[in-house]
Amino acid sequence: MGNRLKKNVPVLRFPEFKDTWEDKILGEVSNVQTGPFGSQLKNEQYITGGTPVVTVEHIKDFWINSFDYPSVTDEDRKRLKKYSLKSGDLVFSRVGSVDLSACVEDYQEGWLFSSRMLRVRPNELLKPKFLAYFLQQTKVRRYIVRISVGSTMPSLNTEILQSLPIKYCSIAEQEKIAGFLGAVDTRISQLRRKHELLQTYKRGVMQKIFSQQIRFKCDDGQPFHNWEKKTLGDIAINGFSNGVFNDPSKVGWGYRLINVKDIYTSRSINVDSLTRLNLEEEEFRKNQAEYGDIFFTRSSLVKEGIAHSNILLSQDQDITYDGHLIRFRFNHEFYLPQFLGLALKSAKVRQQLVARGKTGTMTTIGQEDIASVQALIPCRQEQEKIADFLTVIDQKIEAVAKQIELTEQFKKGLLQKMFV
Numbered sequence: 001m002g003n004r005l006k007k008n009v010p011v012l013r014f015p016e017f018k019d020t021w022e023d024k025i026l027g028e029v030s031n032v033q034t035g036p037f038g039s040q041l042k043n044e045q046y047i048t049g050g051t052p053v054v055t056v057e058h059i060k061d062f063w064i065n066s067f068d069y070p071s072v073t074d075e076d077r078k079r080l081k082k083y084s085l086k087s088g089d090l091v092f093s094r095v096g097s098v099d100l101s102a103c104v105e106d107y108q109e110g111w112l113f114s115s116r117m118l119r120v121r122p123n124e125l126l127k128p129k130f131l132a133y134f135l136q137q138t139k140v141r142r143y144i145v146r147i148s149v150g151s152t153m154p155s156l157n158t159e160i161l162q163s164l165p166i167k168y169c170s171i172a173e174q175e176k177i178a179g180f181l182g183a184v185d186t187r188i189s190q191l192r193r194k195h196e197l198l199q200t201y202k203r204g205v206m207q208k209i210f211s212q213q214i215r216f217k218c219d220d221g222q223p224f225h226n227w228e229k230k231t232l233g234d235i236a237i238n239g240f241s242n243g244v245f246n247d248p249s250k251v252g253w254g255y256r257l258i259n260v261k262d263i264y265t266s267r268s269i270n271v272d273s274l275t276r277l278n279l280e281e282e283e284f285r286k287n288q289a290e291y292g293d294i295f296f297t298r299s300s301l302v303k304e305g306i307a308h309s310n311i312l313l314s315q316d317q318d319i320t321y322d323g324h325l326i327r328f329r330f331n332h333e334f335y336l337p338q339f340l341g342l343a344l345k346s347a348k349v350r351q352q353l354v355a356r357g358k359t360g361t362m363t364t365i366g367q368e369d370i371a372s373v374q375a376l377i378p379c380r381q382e383q384e385k386i387a388d389f390l391t392v393i394d395q396k397i398e399a400v401a402k403q404i405e406l407t408e409q410f411k412k413g414l415l416q417k418m419f420v
Helices: 002-007 074-079 128-136 138-147 156-164 172-208 281-285 339-343 348-356 368-371 378-416
Strands: 022-025 029-035 051-054 090-093 102-103 117-122 163-170 228-231 234-243 252-257 275-277 294-297 310-311 319-321 325-329 376-379
Touching: 051 074, 090 128, 102 128, 117 128, 117 156, 128 138, 128 163, 128 172, 138 378, 172 348, 172 378, 234 368, 294 339, 310 325, 310 339, 325 368, 325 378, 348 376
Parallel strands: 252 319
Antiparallel strands: 022 163, 029 117, 090 102, 090 117, 228 376, 234 325, 252 275, 294 310, 294 325
16 A cells, blocks of 8 residues: 555556656646526526536436436527537536536537536546546545535535546556446446346336236147236235334344335345344234235335335245335235236336325325225236246346446446556
């Protein structure tokens, strides 16, 4: 570590480069410009179809993402030309998430940036992509947050951002670093696109399966019987029940707790990630979860809305559930848990669940509302074929998600080691 600091060189380096890196502040190697004042660009001046105006909400994963941008007329664009963007500029969030930044691409040249943004235009000493990756480092982002001002919301200004310490190398080495990290970003983008396409494919297939446009057949080639209309109350053997009150003071070594966050993050509940609660055994037994139980969110604590569902596919016996959830238990002899878990996420069932929500200070749904929801159910053998088919797609989706996670971790390690 001492040798690294003495030489001012990164831990991981291309072998052809030996020179030590330079130290400056951002204001010495770039021009920093704040966005137009509110009086210069008001909301009522925005139009549709003009020159886009980039603001904080448009930055995601260090890219200016494709959104429906607010835009301005040609007259306003000329009036605000001081705030136009060039390819290679960097835009910064000025308020809120002040560690967010993105590099302007060629097709975004000529766009404007809003009053909530700062523009950084590097000079000839820095390659834009190199600077963009430098600013993505965790330690740099934390430093920016630390030097920001504001007690209720972090805020940056030109003076603060200009004071940011920058370490840089020769242009040739900058290009090599940026090119290598760019290839990693390309791989991440490809994997995200693949993940998105698989999810879209699954949604389309599910829609056709649950509308019976796609039907499976018996092993001998004969068609299965027609699907039967059932309410969830019809197929519940022990009805529905609400979870225990989630008392934060009871968090401890005891029973594992299924919470709202475990409902919509995956196709089944990951018991390894569950919080443990200290409960009396009698209190736990009244709300013990079992293999195949399906849980619904009963209030709008997730942004997608009420009554999202997920399924417990673990055989463990020490799991309970919190007061924001409703448990649905059914007869496994006739109904396959994996199939019901999928059926409850189909569009027709979701529409019924959302329609039954009661809106007050918070949207909620009760046991009787869920019990009245109708679904078309095939015989057990066709349920198995449907579940097996969709499980294969889920496994592919999860495999790509894991690749994304590993590649992002790889990039994070590179950012830590390829910069000083």
